[in-house]
Amino acid sequence: MPYLVLALAVLFGGAVVLMLMSAVVTALSPLLALAGAGTALVTASLTLFGRGPERPVLVTPDRVVGGTAGMRAKQGPFPRDWAWPGYLVAQWRRDLVAILRGWGGLVARGWRWAFGRGQLGAQRWFRVGLVVFLGPPFLFGGALGAFQGLLFGAVVLLLGWIGWGTAIGAMRGYDNTVRGLRRASASCPTCYHVMSVPAYRCSGCQTVHHDIRPGLLGAIRRRCGCGERLPTTVLRASRHLEGRCQRCDRPLRGGSGAVTDIRVPVFGPVSAGKTRLVHAGLVTLRDLAAAEGVRADFVDDSSRQAFQHGEQLVSSGADTTKTPAGQLPAAITVQLVKSRGRALLHLFDAAGEFFLDREDNSELEFLDHAGGLVFVIDPFTIGWVRDQLGGHLESRLAEAHPASGDPEQVYHVTARRLRDYGVETGKRALAIAVVKADLLTDVPWAADLCAGAVREWLVTAGLDNLVLAAERDFAEVRFFVVSSVLGTRPGHRMTPAAPFRWLLGRGGFPLGDDEEKAVGA
Numbered sequence: 001m002p003y004l005v006l007a008l009a010v011l012f013g014g015a016v017v018l019m020l021m022s023a024v025v026t027a028l029s030p031l032l033a034l035a036g037a038g039t040a041l042v043t044a045s046l047t048l049f050g051r052g053p054e055r056p057v058l059v060t061p062d063r064v065v066g067g068t069a070g071m072r073a074k075q076g077p078f079p080r081d082w083a084w085p086g087y088l089v090a091q092w093r094r095d096l097v098a099i100l101r102g103w104g105g106l107v108a109r110g111w112r113w114a115f116g117r118g119q120l121g122a123q124r125w126f127r128v129g130l131v132v133f134l135g136p137p138f139l140f141g142g143a144l145g146a147f148q149g150l151l152f153g154a155v156v157l158l159l160g161w162i163g164w165g166t167a168i169g170a171m172r173g174y175d176n177t178v179r180g181l182r183r184a185s186a187s188c189p190t191c192y193h194v195m196s197v198p199a200y201r202c203s204g205c206q207t208v209h210h211d212i213r214p215g216l217l218g219a220i221r222r223r224c225g226c227g228e229r230l231p232t233t234v235l236r237a238s239r240h241l242e243g244r245c246q247r248c249d250r251p252l253r254g255g256s257g258a259v260t261d262i263r264v265p266v267f268g269p270v271s272a273g274k275t276r277l278v279h280a281g282l283v284t285l286r287d288l289a290a291a292e293g294v295r296a297d298f299v300d301d302s303s304r305q306a307f308q309h310g311e312q313l314v315s316s317g318a319d320t321t322k323t324p325a326g327q328l329p330a331a332i333t334v335q336l337v338k339s340r341g342r343a344l345l346h347l348f349d350a351a352g353e354f355f356l357d358r359e360d361n362s363e364l365e366f367l368d369h370a371g372g373l374v375f376v377i378d379p380f381t382i383g384w385v386r387d388q389l390g391g392h393l394e395s396r397l398a399e400a401h402p403a404s405g406d407p408e409q410v411y412h413v414t415a416r417r418l419r420d421y422g423v424e425t426g427k428r429a430l431a432i433a434v435v436k437a438d439l440l441t442d443v444p445w446a447a448d449l450c451a452g453a454v455r456e457w458l459v460t461a462g463l464d465n466l467v468l469a470a471e472r473d474f475a476e477v478r479f480f481v482v483s484s485v486l487g488t489r490p491g492h493r494m495t496p497a498a499p500f501r502w503l504l505g506r507g508g509f510p511l512g513d514d515e516e517k518a519v520g521a
Contacts (some may be wrong), residue, residue, distance in 0.1 A: 039106065039145070041145050041148075041149050043099070043102045043103060043106065044099045044102070044103075044146075044149050046102075047095065047098050047099045047102050048095055048099075052098065052099070052102045053101075053102045053105050053106065054098040054099075054101040054102040054105060055098065056091075056094040056095045056097070056098035057094045057097075057098075058091070058094070059084075059085055059089075059090045059091045059094060060084075060225075061082045061083055061084055061224075061225030062082075062225070064080045064081075064082070064083065064084075064085055064217070065079050065080060065081075065082050066079075067079065067080075069085060069089075069090045070090045070093060071085065071089060071090055071216055076210075078210040078211075080216075080217070081207075081209040081210060081211060081212075081217060081222075082207050082209075082224065082225040083209065083217040083218065083222050083223060083224050083225060083230075084217070084218075084222070084223040084224075084225065085216055085217055086164065086216060086217065086218060086219065087160075088157065088160050088161055088164050089216045089217075092157060096153075099149075103146060164219055167214070167219040167220060168214040168215060168219045171214040171219060171220065171232065171233055172213060172214050172215075172233075174233070174235075175213065175214075175233040175234055175235055178235060179196075179234060179235065179257070179258060182258075182259060182260050182341060182508070183260050183261070183507065183508040184234075184257060184258055184259055184260060184261060185256075185257065185261045186198040186243060186245075186252055186256035186257035186261065187252075187256070187261055187263055187331070187346060187366075187369060188245035188247065188248060188250060188252060189250075189252075189253060189300075189330050189331035189333060189346065190245070190248060190250045190330060191245060191247055191248040191250065191365075192348075192364075192365040192366040192369065193245055193246065193247040193248065193365070194263075194369040195245070195246045195247075195257075196257070197211060197212070197213060197234055197246075197257060198234070198238075198243040198244060198245070198246065198252055198256055198257045199212075199243070199244040199245070199246050199249070200212050200230070200237045200241040200242065200243055200244065201241060201242045201244055202224045202226065202228050202230060202241070203228060203230075203240070203241060203242075204224060204226045204227070204228030205224060205225070205226035205228065207224060207225065207226065208244055208249065209222075209224070209230065210246060212230065212231070212232060212233070212234065212237045212241075213232060213233065213234065214232045214233065215232075218230075218232050219232065220232060234257045234258050235258050238254075238255050238256065238257055238258035238259075239258075243256045243257060251300075253299050253300055253333045253335075253344055253346075254299040254300075254335070255299070255335065255342060255344060256344065259335075259341070259342040259343055259344055260341060260342065260343035260344070260507065260508050260509045261343070261344050261346070262343055262344065262345050262346065262371065262372075262503065262504060262507035262508070262509060263331075263346045263348070263366060263369055263370045263371065264345065264346065264347050264348070264370060264371075264372055264373065264374060264500060264503050265347075265348040265350070265364070265366050265367050265370050265373050265374070266278055266347065266348065266349050266373075266374045266376060267350065267352075267354075267355050267367075267373060267374070267375060267376070267410070267414055268352060268355070268375060268376030268377065268378070268403070268407065268410060269352050269355070269356075269376075269378065269381060269403040269404060269405030269406070269407055269410050270351070270352030270353055270356070270403055270404045270405050271322065271352065271378070271401060271402070271403045271404060272352060272376045272377065272378040272381070272403035272405075272407075272435065273320075273376055273378055273403070273435040273436055273484065274323070274349055274352065274376045275320050275321075275322075275323055275349050276313075276320045276435070276484045277374070277376055277433060277435055277482060277484060277496050277499075278310070278332065278347050278349045279307075279309075279310025279311070279313055279314055279320065279484070280310075280314050280484035280487065280488055280496040281347075281496040281497050281499070281500050282307055282310060282311075282332070282334060282347070282500075283307075283310065283311050283314050283488060284487065284488050284495050284496055284497035285334070285497040285500055285501065285511075286334075287490065288495070288497050288501065288511065288512070289336060289511060291490075291512075292338075292511055292512045293338065293339075294336055294337065294338040294511060295336070295337040295338070296334055296335070296336055296337075297334070297335050297337070298333065298334060298335065299333065299335050299344075300333060302330060302332075303331075303332045303333045303334065306332045307332065307334070314484065314488060317485070319401075322351075323349060323350070323351040323352075324351060325351045325353040326351070326353065327351065328350070328363060328364075329348050329349050329350045329351075331346040331347065331348055331366070332346070332347045332348075332349070333345065333346050333347075334347075336504075336509060336511070341509070343504070343507070343508070343509035345500070345504060345509075346366075347500075348364075348366045348370075350364055352403070352404075352405060352410070355405075355410045355413055355414050356405055356409070356410065356413065357413065358413050358416055358417060358420075361413070361414065361417050362417070364417070367414070367417065367418060367421075367423070368418070368421050368422075368423050370428065371428060371429065371503070371506065371507050372428060372429035372430065372431065372502075372503035372506055372507065373414075373428070373429075373430050373431070374430075374431045374432075374433055374499045374500070374503070375407075375411060375414075375430060375431070375432045375433070375470070376433050376435055377407050377432060377433065377434050377435070377458075377463075378400070378402055378403035378407070378435060378436060379434055379435075379436060379437075379440065379446075379449070379461070380397060380400040380402035380403070380436065380439075381402050381403045381404075381405070381406070381407060382407075382461050382462065382463065383462065384460075384461045384462045385461060388443070388445050393443065396439055399439065400436055400439050407463070407466065408463065408465065408466045411466055411469065411470065412469070415469070415473050425473045425474050425475075426473070426474070426475055427475050428474055428475055429474060429475060429476045429477070429478070429502075429503060429506050430470055430473075430474040430476070430477045430478075431477075431478055431479075431480060431499035431502060431503060432454070432458075432467075432470065432477060432478070432479050432480065433480045433481075433482045433496075433498075433499050434449060434454055434457075434458070434479070434480070434481050434482065435482045435483070435484065435496075436483070436484075437449065437450055437481045437482060437483040437486075437487075437494050438483035438484075438485040438486045438487075438494070441486070448460075449481055450481060450494070452481060452493065454479035454480060454481050455467060455479045458479070476506075478499075478502055480498045480499050480502075481493075481494055482494055482495070482496045482498065482499070483496070484496050
């Protein structure tokens, strides 16, 4: 009986204690829930600042390049650039994982504190009691705080994604639209590769970035792995960074990819006068541009030296050195600047031997990317002209240093090469330039030629098949009579700048009125 009374007393006392504790817990529940919510939010905040119980994995540029950043696989020959990705791309997922692990770690530590091994009896029951009675409201508050934090974070992320995507779309759209209106592209003067977007070298660490456009690595600016801030559009990058070829990694001309890019190959038989035409054409084009208020300059040393050498030859009247056979030409690039825009004009002058046989011109990739070509005809290679040069005009033939090779053969070899490489000649222009006209100004049978009726004169001279083939193959053919001696004078109708001026206009950079009297079609 005493034991029963004692048991009842213990039970009654325990019930009273439980009731008192329940009352205390009930009274403290709001505070415990608030403490739990605060703990969850503080833990999340500390984790974001790198001071929480779990350190998030940092998405570094090395992970971006190595493909372990959790970003979708990049299409193309190059991995992603060595740059820090935007927070909304990958880092937020690592931070979320670290926050969830931090919360789970707190719960696990509380569990081990109460139910872990090695605890003494009274101490163990005290801890168990605290966890049992105080834990639920604390955990409820923590769960509520975690839910609120996650909900707030989701809203912030959603707004961030919307703003970030809008910025990327606007930046890309503006960049593409402006460059499209300018007919901008980038062409390598060394390997002849043409690309819509150049690679750019970081001004800090010299690392090459192959896709600088707004995207996963930055909307308005990107941060290189070295910490350098880089612009994210081609329009801005072309003003501040060195452009590189995507294929051979050689430097591009300044402004490539952001300004109008016009590529003009000059082809014809051996010793037809192609190099002389290029030199004289550039000299007169510079003077013509200056008269129109357009500045012509050279953005690279090799082009500047080639121009200076050509200017000396033209001014002195010295003979032009023959272009070495088998040597691929580097582009001679002139930059034209006027109030409404800029353009890069690339001239390619390959040796005539390349155009004698189809197998010899497979490396001339610059032919494939040209919007227009200049075909040089030496009139002194035409049989009909040779027949006219009898008597006292016989010495004129030796003075002309006539080309070796049939112009019709050279044309057909080049046209076939273009077709073999899938070039749509029906969308391109051809300027046919009859050169050395200064040696024909005093003969009556060349009067029509010198007057500008070039097409009719070529037909009369027996090149009617060539004329018809050219007009069939190309979208537009225009005929020019050129003198690299007389035509360098201001306003002369035989100006060697005429073919290049016409192709400049077709390429989107008109230079005054290209419908000159010097042009006959």
